[in-house]
Amino acid sequence: MNFFEQQKKARQHTFYLVVLFVLAVLALIAIVLLFLMGLYASAIHIPLVVFFSNPLKYMENKTIVEIALGVVAFVAIGSLYKYLTLSSGGKNVALGLGGNQLNYNSATAQERVLLNVVEEISIAAGISVPAVYLLDEDSINAFAAGLNFDDAVIGVTRGAVEKLDRNELQGVIAHEFSHIFNGDMRLNLQLTALLHGILLIGLTGWTILRSMSRVRISSSKKGGGGAYIILLAVGLLVIGYVGTFFGSLIKANVSRKREYLADATAVQYTRYPQGIANALKKIMHYNSKLQAPAAATYSHLYFAEGVSSFFGSLMATHPPLFDRIKKIEPYWDGEIPHYPEKKSSVQKKREKELKKEVEKEKKERIIQGAMATTMMHVGQVKEEEVEQVHKEIKALDTKILDRLNDPLGAQAVILSLFYDAAYKKELFDILQKENRYLLLEFASFLSESHTELKKESALVVSLGLNALKSLSIQQYQHFKAIMEAFIGIDNEVSLFEWSLQYIIERPLEIHLGIRKVSKSSHSHLGALKQEVEVLISMLIQAQYDDEKKAQEAFAKVKKAMYAGALQYCPREQITHDLFIKSIQAIEKAKPGVAERIFEGVLYSVKIDGEISVAENTFVHAVAQLMQVPLPYEFKLEKSA
């Protein structure tokens, strides 16, 4: 194919079509004007023939111009409105279609190929690299969105990434780049906006007609005025809708021409016509239909037809696949190669999700423990503290630090905090099932045999959170499920595990916007008496096995908190559920009360003279939960 010539042809065709479109809009405005004038003529009982032979005799020149300007302004306002509502950035389109942005560090091998291909083509096209979004759809399709180079994004379905080979993927991406390069999104938006202006004429007719039908019931027959209004409404309705219909035809035609242009430009970028031709053949074999609810809104953006159109080929935004292939490969015999059937990962994922649903219910209880709230950073930072943190970070292995800077690595390192070597096989099975890449990362991290990281868990988590914040909501939920599986493997949740989970989930969920900050409501300690009893007793029991010693210690804490009414809660009464409930209640404590409870927690943690790893982590969790500043001795510090 001679792509330069085909590009020239396609550009010329669209130019003519756009001129035609603009002429059509002008003609339509003229028709509306004539219609209004005719209506006026019959209202003042002058035959139309007489009126139109010399309209200036009956109407002032100025009035006609005013009506014309009114109609133009009307259409313009309708267009502008549509233009503004639709001209949201490319990112919003991608999100609206359910896309997840791909990140090089956390991408799978296949996704990396896609990211590489996008960069390659961006070099060929001489455009800066756009953001890439992945749509969880089984079909083969792609889209480009955004009104200029800077805000452009490219979206690709998972089906395309899995089913197309490198050359085909290049063809598809090059096609999308060509839409960006040729400004097709902008052109389409302008046409859509103008069409909406015309549609507004029809909508006005429709609105008048509907309100008339209501009015008529109340005042049955009331002279000729009503008849003219109905005539006006019907006229506007017919003109508006017929105009929109023909306008849409031209618009669809433009859109199809732009597809040919994009195909030709794609070949210019890749200089490999078979790539895009084979991709189109694969679409003929599989399909390109999108399931996302918003798919129809952006039908003109796709690589191939994403949704079927009402009027078949007349209104189709894309030319038939057969014709497109024929233009790229003129000697094609119409044969589609046979492709082997594979179960796609999206299907597999759905099946897996069904199974997971059952397991999820079990986990629900643990999740409840994390249902607390509020902002992350607590406490003021002093200079010496900053230095201390610096030192601690430096002491960490650089390999760990590298991992913590990358979403996948951070997940692996954080999971290793929950890792229990006794359940090695089960845990590896879980990872194998859920996320093979995470398994590889996790296994290679473990094999590096680091020193015990659990002691520094608070520091590790706070370093890893940054990378984890770049996860999408779905990716996060997935990670969370794995983390819960790690915690629940021994059928119990330790104080350490709960605290760690809390300081990981809370900031992430607030960041992702899936956790709301609840209002504090308890303003005095009495309202939380039972909950505080549970909390303090539990902390003390963790340090003293002997019941009597524990009671003595409890009495000391009571005194230190100046809360004589508190009563020791025996070991056998405390359950996991009770603990979770207490935590949820305590979270709602108002600042003054919160500080008192926190003092109590600190005192009980230190009562046996040493602070364990679990206790240290727990203090971090409680500080976040009640939004109180952490004391210096606990800050990211290695506990003894």
Added chain:
Amino acid sequence: MGYVVLGIIVVAVLYVVAIYNGLVAKKNQIDNGFAQIEVQLKRRYDLIPNLIEVAKKYMAHERETLEAVIAARNEASNSLAQMKGHSDDAKAVSEFNQAEQGLAGAMSKMSFVMEAYPELKANENMMQLSEELSTTENRISYARQAYNDFVLDFNTYRQSFPQNLFTGLFGFTSDAKMLEFEDSPAMQAAPKVSF
């Protein structure tokens, strides 16, 4: 009447300004295109040592092949550095082309030898590196292609009417040069097969 003449003059001046700006923009695009090629070449030179590092573990017996790749890579990298800023120096360019050819030869020999090491090919790192390498190769060829497209665009614009009336005035007197390969005849010859 005077206004009409004034209007025509203003439009004409604006048109000439647009031509000048167009020429400058297109010329700069060419320079940028050339810089892109360099960036991608460097990327390849950076990748090769990593590749060798991984391959070493599996291909202990192929030391010579691997060392040859490294040597060729260093030579190509050096001659690229020398060519920088002297892209019009024919000698530097031809030296660079020779070094690039040497590197391509060494690389293809290595990938041939690699066929005998299935574990190496299945190695996760190796798979990642070879994807990196193939994307870089693509980038280099796309960067070259984009460069030539920019040159074509510039030359066509420069030679077309009415731009050609002003090119002398603005100092865009010569066409930009497309990238050509020194080994064009070698490429056209059929590959030799010997057993």
